[in-house]
Amino acid sequence: MTDKSKYKVLFKVDSPKDIRALSLDELKTLCTEIREYMVDVISKIGGHFGGGLGTVELTVALHKVFDTPNDLIVWDTGHQAYPHKILTGRRDKLGTIRQLNGISGFLKRSESEYDAFGAGHASTSISAALGMAVARDINKSDKKVIAIIGDGAMTGGMAYEAMNNSGIIKSNLIVVLNDNNMSIGSNVWQISNYFSEMISHPEYNKFKGAIWDLTGKLDNFGDGIRRVTARLGSGIKSMLTPGMLFEALGFRYFGPVNGHNLDQLIKMFEHVKKYNGPILVHATSEKGKGYKPAEEHVQRLHAATPFDKVTGEAIKKEGAAPSYTSIFGEALLEIAKQNPKVIGITAAMSDGTGLDILKNGLPDRFFDVGIAEEHAVTFAAGLATQGIIPVVAIYSTFMQRAFDQIIHDVALQKLHVVFVLDRAGLVGADGPTHHGTFDLTYLRLIPHMVIMAPKDEAELRNMLFTAVNYKGGPVAVRYPRGSALGVKLQDGFSEIPIGKAECLIEGKDVAILAVGNMVEYAQKASEKLLNDGIKCEVVNMRFIKPLDENMLDQIANRFNKILTLEENTIVGGFGSGVMEYLSGKKYKGDILRLGLPDHFIDHGTQKELHKILGIDSDGLTEKIKIFLNKK
Numbered sequence: 001m002t003d004k005s006k007y008k009v010l011f012k013v014d015s016p017k018d019i020r021a022l023s024l025d026e027l028k029t030l031c032t033e034i035r036e037y038m039v040d041v042i043s044k045i046g047g048h049f050g051g052g053l054g055t056v057e058l059t060v061a062l063h064k065v066f067d068t069p070n071d072l073i074v075w076d077t078g079h080q081a082y083p084h085k086i087l088t089g090r091r092d093k094l095g096t097i098r099q100l101n102g103i104s105g106f107l108k109r110s111e112s113e114y115d116a117f118g119a120g121h122a123s124t125s126i127s128a129a130l131g132m133a134v135a136r137d138i139n140k141s142d143k144k145v146i147a148i149i150g151d152g153a154m155t156g157g158m159a160y161e162a163m164n165n166s167g168i169i170k171s172n173l174i175v176v177l178n179d180n181n182m183s184i185g186s187n188v189w190q191i192s193n194y195f196s197e198m199i200s201h202p203e204y205n206k207f208k209g210a211i212w213d214l215t216g217k218l219d220n221f222g223d224g225i226r227r228v229t230a231r232l233g234s235g236i237k238s239m240l241t242p243g244m245l246f247e248a249l250g251f252r253y254f255g256p257v258n259g260h261n262l263d264q265l266i267k268m269f270e271h272v273k274k275y276n277g278p279i280l281v282h283a284t285s286e287k288g289k290g291y292k293p294a295e296e297h298v299q300r301l302h303a304a305t306p307f308d309k310v311t312g313e314a315i316k317k318e319g320a321a322p323s324y325t326s327i328f329g330e331a332l333l334e335i336a337k338q339n340p341k342v343i344g345i346t347a348a349m350s351d352g353t354g355l356d357i358l359k360n361g362l363p364d365r366f367f368d369v370g371i372a373e374e375h376a377v378t379f380a381a382g383l384a385t386q387g388i389i390p391v392v393a394i395y396s397t398f399m400q401r402a403f404d405q406i407i408h409d410v411a412l413q414k415l416h417v418v419f420v421l422d423r424a425g426l427v428g429a430d431g432p433t434h435h436g437t438f439d440l441t442y443l444r445l446i447p448h449m450v451i452m453a454p455k456d457e458a459e460l461r462n463m464l465f466t467a468v469n470y471k472g473g474p475v476a477v478r479y480p481r482g483s484a485l486g487v488k489l490q491d492g493f494s495e496i497p498i499g500k501a502e503c504l505i506e507g508k509d510v511a512i513l514a515v516g517n518m519v520e521y522a523q524k525a526s527e528k529l530l531n532d533g534i535k536c537e538v539v540n541m542r543f544i545k546p547l548d549e550n551m552l553d554q555i556a557n558r559f560n561k562i563l564t565l566e567e568n569t570i571v572g573g574f575g576s577g578v579m580e581y582l583s584g585k586k587y588k589g590d591i592l593r594l595g596l597p598d599h600f601i602d603h604g605t606q607k608e609l610h611k612i613l614g615i616d617s618d619g620l621t622e623k624i625k626i627f628l629n630k631k
C-alpha cells in the first residue's frame, strides 16, 4: 500500500486540469513526487523505468502548457510514458501495470482519452502526429499536435520519412526530441556526435547567447538569420545552429533546452506554440534521472524486474534455467569463433537478443544498426552477396517491420541470411505490441525460406549450427522469451537434416504434431492422457518449412485424428501448412489446429495467458479429450 501522506501534491492531481492550477514550486514538488512514486511502485512489480524517470519534467510541462486531451500528445514507443499515465488518471493503477487485467505498459487508445495514439514499436510518433495535424486542418479545428521522440527512435528510418513529409506539408506540428543520448543501451545515432561537437564548441556557445536565442524570439529576424546561415559554409553554419539538419528538412529548430528544467521547458512550449509550421524542440535529458542506481545503470533499468529500492539490484529468482537468449548468444560466439565468415547483427537490442555476448567476445564481428530492422535485413543481404554469413537477431514482433526486405532483398535472391527470432510466441507483460505471434505465418509464405523452432535449448544450439551451415538460402530459427528447459547441453554441435521431424512418443489414438516450446506441453498432456487410457503419438516437427512430408504421409496413414500445436496465430501458421499438405493428399480424417486465436492478446504472464487460451498442458488435455469425443 502506498503511504499517501508522504506526498504533498501528487495525490491532488487526478487529471492534467489539476496541473494547470499549480504554481511553479508545486509543479517542481510534483516532479520529485512522481519519481518517488515510480521508484516505490516499480521496484515492487518491475516495468519500464529509466525512460520515464527522464521524461518527468517534460510530461508535466506538456500537460501544463497544452490543453490535453483536446490538444494531442503522441508519445513514441511508449515505455517512457509512465509519468504521463500517472498524471492522466492512472496514478492509482500504476501498481497493476503490465499485469493481467492491469493497465498496459505502453500507450493504448482504449485505455485513456489522453493516449492519442497506441505505441510499443519505435519511431512512429512523427508520422502519426503529422496524420493528426493534417486531419485537424481538414476538420478545421485548432488543436495542437505534439510528437515526442527519443534519440534512439531517431535511428529508425520512419522518423525521417515523417520529417521529410512534414516539411513538404508544412502543417502546424511540434516535435519534441527527447535526447538522452541513450537507446536501451548506448545509442548508435551518428547525429549525436554532430550535436555534441557543436554544442560543446566555444564559438557556438558565444553565438548561441547573442544570436540564436534572439532568432528564436524574433520571428522575422530569426527567419532572416536562418536564411543567411543556410547559405554559409558548413563550418560556420554549425557554429550558429545545431539544428541545421532539421531546418533542412523544413522544421524550425529550438533548443537545446534542458529537459529537467521545468521553468525553461514551460517557457519554451509557451513560446513555440504560437508558431506555424513544423517545429522541433530539442530537449536534452538524462535517462534514469533522479534515481542514482538508474542513472548509473541505464541499460539495466531501462526495463526492470522487481528490484531493491536502495541498491537498484534485481531481486533474483533462484534456480531458473538459463534463457534461450543467453543460450543463443553463447552458441553464436562459439560458432563465430570457428567460422570467420559469421557475423551478428542487432537492431538496437544487443542485450535483449544475447548478441552482447558476441560483442564482448568478438567485437569486430558485431553490428548494432540502431532501431532499423528494415536496414538490418538489407544490410545482411548485401553482406551475404559477398560470402559473409550474417546472423540477424531480431525479436519476432520487430521483424514484422522488415517483411518486404526479407522477401525482396533476401529470399528472391536466395541469399543465405540467418534470421534469429527471439521472443516468438506470447511474451507476457509487454502485451500485444510485443507478442511474437505472427512470424510462422509471415515467414511460411515466403519461397525458399527454411523455418525451424527448437523444442529445447540443446536443439536451439544445433539448429543455429544447421542454419549457419545451410547453403540453400534464407533460414529462420524462432524461440520463445524466457527460461529454457534446463536440459543438458552437448559439447560442440551437430547438424539436423533439413526438413526432418522426430517422433518422441509413439501412440495410437491421436497424433500431436508440435513445434517449438509446444512440444514440451504436448509431452506433458500425453502423459496426463495416459490416465484416461488415451495414447498420443507426439512428434517434434522441428521444421515449419519445409515440412517433413514423409512423416506426414506416415502419420496420415496411421491416424484419423491429427492435432497440430504451435505458439503462433493459427491463421496461416504451422497447422495451416500441415492442413494444406494433407488436404492435397485427400486426407479424410480430422485435423484440429491449436495455437493462438485470431485476435490480439492482452498482457499477463506467459503462464497466465497459456492457461486462459487453453494451450497449457491442462488445457490441451481437455481439448484432446473433446477432440477424441471422450468428454
Ligand SMILES: Cc1ncc(C[n+]2csc(CCOP(=O)(O)OP(=O)(O)O)c2C)c(N)n1
Residues within 6 Å of the ligand: 051, 054, 077, 079, 080, 120, 121, 122, 149, 150, 151, 152, 153, 154, 178, 180, 182, 183, 184, 287, 347, 348, 349, 371, 373, 398, 401
Ligand atoms: C521497432 C522497434 N525496435 C526495437 C524496439 C525496442 N526498444 C524499446 S525502447 C528502445 C530504445 C528507445 O530509445 P529512445 O527512443 O532514445 O528512448 P529512451 O528510452 O532513451 O527514452 C528500443 C530499441 C522497439 N520498441 N521498437
